[in-house]
Amino acid sequence: MPDRSPSPHFATTRWSIVARAGAGAAPERGAALAELCELYWYPVYAFARRRGADPTDAEDHVQAFFADLLERGDIARADRERGRFRSFLLAAFNNFESKAREREGALKRGGGQRAVSLDGAEAERRLAEIGSDAEDPERLFLRTWALTLLEVVVERLGREYEDSGRGDLFAALRPTLVGDGVDGGLAAVAEALGSTEGAVKVAAHRLRQRFAALLRREVGETLVDPDEVEDEVRGLFEALA
Amino acid sequence: MQMPVHCPRCGAHLPARGALAGLCPACVLRQGAIALADPLVADDMASHDPSTDPPIDLAEVRRDFPQLEIIELIGRGGMGLVYRARQRRIDRPVALKLLSPEAAADPAFAERFLTEARALARLQHPNVVTVHDFGELGGRYFLLMEYVEGCSLRRLLDERAIDPQRALALVPAICAGLEYAHGQGVVHRDIKPENILVQPDGHVVIVDFGLARMVGSAGDDLRLTRASQIMGTPQYMAPEQIHRPLEVDHRADVYALGVVLYEMLTGEVPRGRYAAPSERVDVDPRLDEVVHRSLQGEPRDRFQSAAEFAAAIEATRSAPTVPAPARRVVRAPGRGFRLSFVNSNQYGGLWNLEGTISLDEDGLVIDHRPQGCPPFYVPTTRTLRIPFDEIVSIELRPKWFGRSRLDLRVRHLTTLDGFPQQHPGTVRIDFKRADGEHAAELVAAVGKALEGHSG
Structure with a gap:
């Protein structure tokens, strides 16, 4: 049998640090959770909006929810068993909302809680852009989740290229992330970069490989079991298709 | 120049801003999934392209x-x-x-x-x-x-x-x-x-x-x-x-x-x-x-x-082309037809199915497999058997252009392993016009068999 032990990189995904009891010290868990929340608040916001909250309420609820989550820091055992951060997040938000309804009014409007750097106006622009009206809240959550994750990955990819002084190359090859073929062809890209078409082709291929590697890593960060990455990608794909 | 709003490949909406601006998310993810299934992609970020090795002196x-x-x-x-x-x-x-x-x-x-x-x-x-x-x-x-x-x-x-x-x-x-x-x-x-x-x-x-x-x-x-x-x-x-x-x-x-x-x-x-x-x-x-x-x-x-x-x-x-020998098995419409299961949960309608349809002693045999899906979706060939007594009707809908269609109505449609769906459904089979003759042959054979069954 091949060695199936996960690579060291995956031994501690962000979500596994949070979800696995004893997987790390409490501060470490808190930091990992905060990082995840910072990246993935938008799907929760979209979900809240689609459930009927107006923009101000949604923003308040979402901030209060994350504040509560991060303050508690500890994840209930039942929740820990969830293998996916996104399933956890959705269930936890639902839970929070129903409790909030019970103690109606307890939620201070505009209480100034800033658990995550939620930009309400930007979130609204994005929501308007993707045309979410026809979708049920869960599906919208999943779709915005997939979009957010992809944005995180593409952005990281771009930063990586820039950091190594290849920002121009990234900008030129970015359209090839959806497959070969850019306006004017790779030959034009080659000319613009003062390179050869063959070299550009290789570079485009490598860009996609790098993207896939980052995608694998980022999806893995939201799971307990990195072996489920492909399953998760499939789920994301279905959400976007 | 205005940016296109929809993906020319899949028709999905293109984000106007953000990291994905102008990129179709579904196509990006598809490419990512393809690259992911590619064994050449290591999770190690220090991937290395050997072709850039300096040639040995x-x-x-x-x-x-x-x-x-x-x-x-x-x-x-x-x-x-x-x-x-x-x-x-x-x-x-x-x-x-x-x-x-x-x-x-x-x-x-x-x-x-x-x-x-x-x-x-x-x-x-x-x-x-x-x-x-x-x-x-x-x-x-x-x-x-x-x-x-x-x-x-x-x-x-x-x-x-x-x-x-x-x-x-x-x-x-x-x-x-x-x-x-x-x-x-x-x-x-x-x-x-x-x-x-x-x-x-x-x-x-x-x-x-x-x-x-x-x-x-x-x-x-x-x-x-x-x-x-x-x-x-x-x-x-x-x-x-x-x-x-x-x-x-x-x-x-x-x-x-x-x-x-x-x-x-x-x-x-x-x-x-x-x-x-x-x-x-x-x-x-x-x-x-x-x-x-x-x-x-x-x-x-x-x-x-x-x-x-x-x-x-x-x-x-x-050998020169010879007409297929007359056999009990009618292979029609041959390769490359598209199947869709109406009223079915199979594949969530995401992929096209392709396969062959043939006739044996007991009924229709439809071998099908998904096409065009990302490679991690190990595309397995499934066989759908439809006994004669399950067939409600079979209808040929020829077209002058595009693909012609066979509509096969069945009493119970069960297409997904371990996830049976037990109610009537239609198997819709689109096929190339070139296969029309085979399809007609198949319909005739089914009709004949059905007669034999009820009689």
Whole structure:
């Protein structure tokens, strides 16, 4: 049998640090959770909006929810068993909302809680852009989740290229992330970069490989079991298709 | 210029801003998934492209191999560097292959190299390159091989020098070499046009036998692919090479050769729901079946040997087209029809299904498999059996253009394993107009059988 032990990189995904009891010290868990929340608040916001909250309420609820989550820091055992951060997040938000309804009014409007750097106006622009009206809240959550994750990955990819002084190359090859073929062809890209078409082709291929590697890593960060990455990608794909 | 709002590939909405601005998220993810399923993608970010290795200093090679007159570098690829050389003492032209030092960094490599190289050195066949010697020198593994004059099939394809007739002349020779090697227990694992050399007289020699296994750590966890980054081109790889590397056998070569044949006939490698060769170029439609058979996802559905592959090709070359013998089994509408299950949860309507429909004693047999899905969706062929007493009606809806349709209404439609859906449904079968005759034949046969059943 091949060695199936996960690579060291995956031994501690962000979500596994949070979800696995004893997987790390409490501060470490808190930091990992905060990082995840910072990246993935938008799907929760979209979900809240689609459930009927107006923009101000949604923003308040979402901030209060994350504040509560991060303050508690500890994840209930039942929740820990969830293998996916996104399933956890959705269930936890639902839970929070129903409790909030019970103690109606307890939620201070505009209480100034800033658990995550939620930009309400930007979130609204994005929501308007993707045309979410026809979708049920869960599906919208999943779709915005997939979009957010992809944005995180593409952005990281771009930063990586820039950091190594290849920002121009990234900008030129970015359209090839959806497959070969850019306006004017790779030959034009080659000319613009003062390179050869063959070299550009290789570079485009490598860009996609790098993207896939980052995608694998980022999806893995939201799971307990990195072996489920492909399953998760499939789920994301279905959400976007 | 205004940015397009919808993806020209899939019609999805394009984000206007943010990191994904102007990029179709679904297509980006699809490409990502494809690259992810590609064993060449390691999760290690320090992925390394060996083709960027600086060429080894010719003087260095000359120093390491004093018995050889190193003439020139003739090839460089994932596997390493190839030099044209001459063995001084016996004045024999040879090819010296130096494997990439990347590969040798793998501790298990030495053992694998020795095992594989020994097996290669035993191969003696006119269509298989001869390995004269092998070993390790200065930390580099080398193979000393017969020098084959000629050029690769890749170059011939690039130069559009391959017409169908030439293609069909080449395949049996490739099969002969493969059949011999398979008989010796050696699977090539990386059949592709680059590895098929054609001499000026048309003689074929297959090179790089087993090299993929040698350097590619086939059978290892695909994640640990530092070494297998230099494995072959995924387009030619059988699905099991990606998904179940431990189960790879000689039938993976059959698949790869199917891809090569398709490429020789049409100029492109088959992707997703590929068109039958005869739809794209003027070739004997019987070749469609040969290609289709060799490209089956399940090894057991392919030709079971290279010899069988060759025989199928020879049959299309010699015998004139004859009408199919009248049998109980009606094969219609033949390859490449599209299935959709109405009222069904199968595949969530995401993928196209393709397959064949036939008739046996008990009813209709629909073999189908998803097409055009990302590679991690191991596309398995499923068989849907519809007994005669389940058939409510079958209706032919011919069209003047586009695809014609068969509507098959059944009492209970159960299409997803372990997820039965037990209510009436319709199986909608779109097929090419060219298959209309077969479809009519099928409908008539079903009608007849139904009469027999109720009577």
